[in-house]
Amino acid sequence: MLVKDYTTMETSLGSVERIQEYIDMPQELTGAIASAHPPAAWPTRGDIEVSDLVVRYGQNDQPVLRDISFTVHDEERIGIVGRTGSGKTTLANSFFRLTEATEGRIVIDGIDISNIGLEDLRTRLTIISQDPVLFEGTIRSNLDIREEYEDHELWESLRRVHLVHIEEASPNGQLLIIGPITSLDDPVNEGGSNFSRGQRQLICLARTLLRQSKIIIMDEATASVDAETDNKIQEIIREEFQHATILCISHRLKTVIDSDRILVLNEGMIAEFDTPYRLINDPDSLFRYLCEQSGELESLTEMVRQENPDEYDAEIYDYQTEHDSDRTENELENEIDDDQDDQGQEEIAESPPQYRDSPDE
Numbered sequence: 001m002l003v004k005d006y007t008t009m010e011t012s013l014g015s016v017e018r019i020q021e022y023i024d025m026p027q028e029l030t031g032a033i034a035s036a037h038p039p040a041a042w043p044t045r046g047d048i049e050v051s052d053l054v055v056r057y058g059q060n061d062q063p064v065l066r067d068i069s070f071t072v073h074d075e076e077r078i079g080i081v082g083r084t085g086s087g088k089t090t091l092a093n094s095f096f097r098l099t100e101a102t103e104g105r106i107v108i109d110g111i112d113i114s115n116i117g118l119e120d121l122r123t124r125l126t127i128i129s130q131d132p133v134l135f136e137g138t139i140r141s142n143l144d145i146r147e148e149y150e151d152h153e154l155w156e157s158l159r160r161v162h163l164v165h166i167e168e169a170s171p172n173g174q175l176l177i178i179g180p181i182t183s184l185d186d187p188v189n190e191g192g193s194n195f196s197r198g199q200r201q202l203i204c205l206a207r208t209l210l211r212q213s214k215i216i217i218m219d220e221a222t223a224s225v226d227a228e229t230d231n232k233i234q235e236i237i238r239e240e241f242q243h244a245t246i247l248c249i250s251h252r253l254k255t256v257i258d259s260d261r262i263l264v265l266n267e268g269m270i271a272e273f274d275t276p277y278r279l280i281n282d283p284d285s286l287f288r289y290l291c292e293q294s295g296e297l298e299s300l301t302e303m304v305r306q307e308n309p310d311e312y313d314a315e316i317y318d319y320q321t322e323h324d325s326d327r328t329e330n331e332l333e334n335e336i337d338d339d340q341d342d343q344g345q346e347e348i349a350e351s352p353p354q355y356r357d358s359p360d361e
């Protein structure tokens with residue numbers, strides 16, 4: 001009883017603290033200003049332009065993001081990597097103005113996000129974080145907060161994220177639902193505690209599918225699920241969110257290795273922004289170094305190779321012409337690998353990149 005009361009009190013205090021936080025927040029422009037509303041369908045393409053973005057948490061603090069500028073085209077999938085504390089989450093949060101830019105701007109489909117109301121902004125973009133947010137209620141109320149969708153649409157979204165299989169049970173045509181959810185009215189406990197983390201993440205993905213967001217930002221969304229669930233989620237994202245622009249932050253390099261491009265943050269600055277193919281084949285790149293550190297350089301390189309057979313074919317062709325020999329492709333591939341390994345080691349031995357850990361770290 002005492003424990004329960006204490007918990008209740010703590011929760012209430014938490015709410016008071018949160019209210020205080022909102023009061024302390026700088027007041028935003030009222031959503032009533034007509035020009036503050038973006039067009040109803042914004043963003044329709046999903047182009048992102050970040051210019052000279054500087055973010056600091058306290059007025060006198062050092063900036064956590066420094067002069068960040070990059071452009072992402074619609075439907076691109078960008079992996080964002082970098083050491084702990086390099087500013088990845090701060091960058092993700094800047095898109096939702098959870099941390100306001102000190103300088104610079106983020107423009108999405110031609111609209112500077114600092115000019116639009118927070119509610120508009122936060123409902124038009126989607127963030128999927130490490131802790132998927134579910135509310136106390138039902139599956140229906142969690143998927144369809146504004147009661148906009150038909151039941152069959154809700155079931156379809158659950159099916160597409162593989163949370164349920166739906167079979168027609170003959171002969172009367174009744175549908176048989178197989179999976180952890182048997183009814184849209186199934187209860188969801190506070191925080192979704194009656195579902196596993198992976199299942200919660202899939203329910204959030206189903207919600208994202210329904211909303212058809214053009215911009216999806218994932219911050220370590222699969223960090224706490226096992227590798228198999230991670231693969232499954234990445235597959236769903238590849239298949240179901242082909243028309244969205246995706247920024248995917250991940251410590252697990254395998255999660256982002258098949259991105260169109262990879263943005264590497266280092267101490268709040270962009271160290272690299274290029275294709276995985278170019279970065280992993282550049283012996284001086286910080287990305288390659290992070291791959292080495294993860295102990296997965298070989299398998300990551302192989303994954304890149306599978307994604308870019310044409311580039312590797314061209315490499316074999318160049319090599320073959322250069323050496324004018326009749327060795328098999330396999331022999332040549334091994335030889336190229338050896339050459340690259342040698343080159344990598346030489347480079348490292350001669351000039352250790354400046355971002356390497358110092359020995360006492």
Ligand SMILES: Nc1ncnc2c1ncn2[C@@H]1O[C@H](COP(=O)(O)OP(=O)(O)OP(=O)(O)O)[C@@H](O)[C@H]1O
Nearest residue numbers: 057058064082083084085086087088089090091251
């Ligand atoms: N609310 C905050 N107030 C003050 N400083 C903060 C706050 N949040 C983050 N920072 C600082 O900003 C820097 C970047 O933090 P951020 O969380 O963006 O890093 P990250 O790259 O996401 O790290 P991780 O990989 O550990 O998630 C860190 O030095 C951190 O101490």
Ligand SMILES: [Mg+2]
Nearest residue numbers: 088089090219
């Ligand atoms: Mg983070």
